[in-house]
Amino acid sequence: MSAAQPRRGLLIILSSPSGAGKSTLSRRLLASDSNVRFSISATTRDPRVGEVEGEHYYFTGRGEFEAMAAADQMLEHAEVFGNLYGTPRAPVERAISLGQDVLFDVDWQGGQQIRNSSLRDAVVTIFILPPSIAELEARLRARAQDSDEVVAGRMAKSRDEISHWAEYDYVLVNRDLDACEADLRAIIAAERLRRDRRPELLGIVNALNREFEERMA
Numbered sequence: 001m002s003a004a005q006p007r008r009g010l011l012i013i014l015s016s017p018s019g020a021g022k023s024t025l026s027r028r029l030l031a032s033d034s035n036v037r038f039s040i041s042a043t044t045r046d047p048r049v050g051e052v053e054g055e056h057y058y059f060t061g062r063g064e065f066e067a068m069a070a071a072d073q074m075l076e077h078a079e080v081f082g083n084l085y086g087t088p089r090a091p092v093e094r095a096i097s098l099g100q101d102v103l104f105d106v107d108w109q110g111g112q113q114i115r116n117s118s119l120r121d122a123v124v125t126i127f128i129l130p131p132s133i134a135e136l137e138a139r140l141r142a143r144a145q146d147s148d149e150v151v152a153g154r155m156a157k158s159r160d161e162i163s164h165w166a167e168y169d170y171v172l173v174n175r176d177l178d179a180c181e182a183d184l185r186a187i188i189a190a191e192r193l194r195r196d197r198r199p200e201l202l203g204i205v206n207a208l209n210r211e212f213e214e215r216m217a
């Protein structure tokens with residue numbers, strides 16, 4: 001890696017139907033990997049019990065949210081389950097320019113928008129499947145943070161979210177949490193290696209091409 005080109009962080013995107021385990025996996029990863037930081041989204045949804053402003057989300061009104069989006073301050077934004085959610089752009093750009101990897105918990109619409117953004121070269125997308133629909137519902141109910149009506153709404157949307165699985169680079173099944181976390185770490189380790197080796201590989205390929213040209217001269 002040359003001094004003129006500092007290593008850029010990865011954008012690691014996690015998507016899944018609601019309740020498959022993105023937040024749980026994110027918490028585990030963030031607790032043990034100091035080079036990953038979480039992208040704190042803005043949302044118009046009401047805070048759940050225990051959710052902290054600026055830690056879990058930036059809780060905003062619709063007007064404020066729409067003004068940020070109109071000012072191009074969001075890397076992506078979408079309506080999910082009747083609320084607006086979006087990723088503030090500046091913290092992500094700052095973190096990756098410092099070489100930190102950024103973890104996103106976003107729905108398929110957010111995943112698509114980030115994958116199509118100017119940062120696409122550094123994006124790694126991972127979709128988390130539940131082992132079954134019955135288990136997905138059981139997890140949403142066991143989390144005990146949403147009303148029956150909200151759980152029903154999220155279950156109704158889960159098929160649509162799952163239909164986007166093949167758009168992702170990697171797909172994991174979160175049956176056993178420890179095993180799924182291990183797979184997630186393995187993906188991140190491999191993607192870091194791929195990014196870190198790229199400058200060296202480009203140098204080697206350039207040298208090989210020069211050699212071809214010398215032989216043809």
Ligand SMILES: Nc1ncnc2c1ncn2[C@@H]1O[C@H](COP(=O)(O)OP(=O)(O)OP(=O)(O)O)[C@@H](O)[C@H]1O
Nearest residue numbers: 018019020021022023024139142143174175176177
């Ligand atoms: N492998 C697992 N086995 C059993 N329970 C799990 C597993 N993974 C997560 N859970 C539990 O399932 C519930 C939902 O998980 P979590 O909140 O992480 O889902 P999520 O995908 O982030 O949902 P949302 O999209 O609604 O934010 C939590 O109570 C969590 O403890």
Ligand SMILES: Nc1nc2c(ncn2[C@@H]2O[C@H](COP(=O)(O)O)[C@@H](O)[C@H]2O)c(=O)[nH]1
Nearest residue numbers: 041077078080085086087105106107109110
């Ligand atoms: N497109 C985006 N989706 C987001 C963002 N932040 C969260 N989400 C997704 O919303 C649902 C519901 O989240 P919850 O916290 O209300 O359970 C879930 O699928 C998240 O992945 C975002 O910034 N952009």
